[in-house]
Each structure stands twice: as structure tokens, then as C-alpha cells.
Amino acid sequence: MTVTVKRLDHVNVRTSRLDEMIHWYGEMLGMRSGPRPDFPFPGAWLYCGKDAAIHLIGVEAEPGSDAEDLKLEHFALAATGIAELVERAKASGERFDIRKVPDFPIVQVNLWDPDGNHIHIDFHADEAEAAGF
Numbered sequence: 314m315t316v317t318v319k320r321l322d323h324v325n326v327r328t329s330r331l332d333e334m335i336h337w338y339g340e341m342l343g344m345r346s347g348p349r350p351d352f353p354f355p356g357a358w359l360y361c362g363k364d365a366a367i368h369l370i371g372v373e374a375e376p377g378s379d380a381e382d383l384k385l386e387h388f389a390l391a392a393t394g395i396a397e398l399v400e401r402a403k404a405s406g407e408r409f410d411i412r413k414v415p416d417f418p419i420v421q422v423n424l425w426d427p428d429g430n431h432i433h434i435d436f437h438a439d440e441a442e443a444a445g446f
Contacts, residue, residue: 316394316401322435323358323368325386331355331371338367350415387431389421395436396444398422411446413438418446 325431328334335357344359344367355371377382385417392398399422402409412421412433421433 314394314397316378316392316398316434318434319391319393322389323364323366324388324419325368325370327364327370327376327382327386329372331357331369334369335359342356350417351392352415355415387423389431389433392434392436393440395422395441395446397422398434399444399446411441413441 326334335346338359339346344361345362346357347365349356349358349368350373354399357369357371358365359367370386370390372382375415377383387418399409399411402422402424408425410423412423413419416422420436422436423431423433425431
């Protein structure tokens with residue numbers, strides 16, 4: 314199976330104003346807060362219809378320009394072809410890791426582009442399990 318990117322999955326934003334951001338996205342854009350994995354940090358997933366398009370992460374201090382503390386922490390793409398992507402990453406010596414999302418049927422392959430931007434490619438857990446991940 315080849316790697317096929319299907320769509321932009323979501324944008325992840327760090328904020329020290331979590332409640333204000335939830336309210337703003339609801340009032341301005343009609344997005345609603347919905348189901349979110351039981352991560353060990355505060356946050357909210359804001360939905361467009363059935364899709365969680367904005368992932369907010371609550372942080373104590375205002376995020377800055379430090380690479381470890383950016384407001385836009387990552388973006389995600391939904392795809393198929395996890396085995397081929399992992400093989401490509403290994404063959405090219407790319408840094409990557411694989412994570413299962415708690416309570417959701419998603420397995421992420423996390424990559425970093427040449428500028429250090431964090432990208433995770435989301436695969437359905439059924440495909441990942443069939444490929445041995």
C-alpha cells in the first residue's frame with residue numbers, strides 16, 4: 314500500500330486562555346467542544362460537524378517563539394499506508410516516533426520537517442494493527 318494523504322486533520326494550538334479560546338471559537342465560528350482523549354493535560358477539541366478541527370492545549374504561561382513553546386505546536390494529516398511511511402522514514406534516517414491515541418482508534422506517526430515543524434500523520438488503528446504497529 315502506498316502512502317496517501319487524504320486531508321488536513323487538525324491544527325493544534327497552545328494557549329494560556331483556554332476558556333476564552335473555547336468561547337471565541339464557539340461564538341465566532343460556531344465550533345463546539347466535543348470528545349477528546351483523556352490526555353494528562355488541559356485542553357479541548359473543537360469540532361466542525363463531526364471532525365475535531367482545532368485542538369487546544371491549555372498551558373500556564375503565554376506561549377512564545379521558542380521552538381519548544383510555540384503556539385502552533387503541530388499540524389496533522391490523515392492518511393493510509395503506515396507501513397510504507399515508517400519504512401521510508403527508517404530508510405532515510407528521519408527522526409520519527411509512533412504513538413497510539415488513548416481511547417480513539419488513531420495511531421500517529423510523528424515526523425519533523427527540515428525547519429523542525431512537528432507533523433503527525435494519523436492512521437486508523439485497524440490499519441496500524443494489521444501492519445504490526
